[in-house]
Amino acid sequence: MKKFLIVRSDRIGDVVLTLPMAKLLKKHFGEAQISFMCDTYAAPVVRLCPEIDEVIEIRKSGSKIDIAGNIRLLKGKTFDNVFVVSSEFRLAFIMKAAGFRKITGNGYRLYSFLYTHKIYDHRSKVEKHELEYNLSMLSSEFSPAEISRSEPVTLSVPENVKSAAREILLKAGANKGKKNIIIHPGSGGSSVDLPLTKMNELARQISALGECNLIITGSSKESKQCEIVAAGTGAIIVQGNLSLDLFAGLISCTDLLIANSTGPLHIASALGLNTIGFYSKIRVLSTKRWGPYSSKGYTFEPEIDCSDCTREQCERLDCMNTIDTKKVLNLVTRILNVGIQE
Template sequence: MNPKSIIISRTDAIGDVILTLPLAVFLKKKWPDCRIIFLGRNYTKDIAEICPAVDSFISWDDISGNPVEALKQQSADAIIHVFPRKEIAKAARKAGIPLRIGTSHRTYNWFTCNRKISFSRRKSDLHEAQLNFVLLKGFGITHVPAIDDLKSMQLMNPKSELRADLNGLIAKNKFNLILHPGSRGSAREWGIDRFAELIKLLPADKFKIFLTGTEKEGAMFRNELAEPFPQVTDLSGKLSLSELIVFIGHCNGLLAASTGPLHIAAALGIHAIGLYPPIRPMHPGRWAPIGKNTKVFVADKKCSECRKTAQCACLREISANEVAGYLMSL
């Protein structure tokens, strides 16, 4: 098979989309003349469009009113349902896309997909980025790249310049560190008090610290993390996603839970330091950032006690001293 165009469908969050980009890079390398189309949401457009392997982006938010016609216009030879969604699976079938690949564990895929791949993400020991490659069995491809091979891929190439006012904030002779305390509920969090402890431990003459997040998140942490510390600049609620991406690329490191900004930092090649619980499937074995300069902190224990609680005691066990020691070694 030599497809001329392939749609990769992933309509969930930023981190999920970033961990799907290796699939686009692999397909573009295998079939250089193939047009890679990414089907996502408006809020992930800025991510997909700076991936060198993605030729065009279509938003489910824009086409959901008439998806069949929109998909027909793409003249795609195949669609890979990386994130299963019944409406998209039905639309792809009605649009007459010849090869429709999805997991066999969704009942509706038995009526909408003609290549059904059997595997369980929840039970697998593979990383999320590797699990996406299992769907390529629909093309007869059984190779799943090693994590080290994924780390060498160029996933992002931002073209925008950094805003002049933001560029002026970057310290030339210090380690510019972004702290992203929140997760918008998508991950277990370390806690504002732990971030405050960390800020106190990092020498102000060696570290310039920035806080990022939504305005709502900023309202929750800025009184404790920004106002008491002159070396901290609060950027929460002040950056669009595209501006955040470029700003991250100009900093030296980013510390966060398992969130989109952590995966952005990893993809851009800066030091991406992740804080993870040991709970499956939230653990770093499944969701660690993919990049050349990544580090994860996770309690060395098996835990299921925190599964049904909002707070994770195991994540809280990661000490600010431990994280500060690592940062000062960079």
């Protein structure tokens, strides 16, 4: 039986977009055992992926990856190929020191000599989607044609978790007979966001329809953002006190998730749900690289013409403020078949 290890140490969205690697490996190798090594915070979402057989949580010393601790953790394990998706020296060194014979990683790093198989992709050029860059890591196992026929992963939330999430919504005042819309205004600084005033404008417009339960979500650090977006809407605020798997359960109970470029958007896409995302035209943060990888994913970008956009230029020109919330609202009504559709 083949055994593979996929290593990704960064944020939830990145991790979700890496999971299709496991799906392609399972599809081709059948009974292969797929292990996934990730940050403890992201582990609950990885466990929702049916193709993952084992989740290995990266050991940390403070905020840094513990080299010695992770070598001990991996010693004695055997894998036919280790895919180091995160370009990080500590991870590359750990895999080499753990004695794995076949290690695949990015070929453009000073420490690339630690890999036995190198993938020569400059992700900063944004020639394809992040999910497709991740699948390219499998080129040491598959032909380009086999990789191109791959499919997005589908997460599976246990029914007891869904039930717990539904109970939270009902206790918070959600109407069981109405459709659920989540607005997740934060992004943890990973993107250029739609201004909170615009999010609130959209939330008020959706609330005025009177046909949906509007739910505002965020982390404990995003409570102020949630309050600003919810102001004057009567929305339910759910923030700061949910485990990640329960949050995924909450997302699974919704009919539409609206967010900036962030992890919850990709979780919703992987659950097969409708999503609307807001993206800047900065190339490395763009829809092309980070948009929802789904036929049910819709995106909005600034309505100004800007080439070679930078974060500084985007903020100076107030680009994201040019997104028209009336157009977003019209899309919401069409997706959910509510309100007056234009």
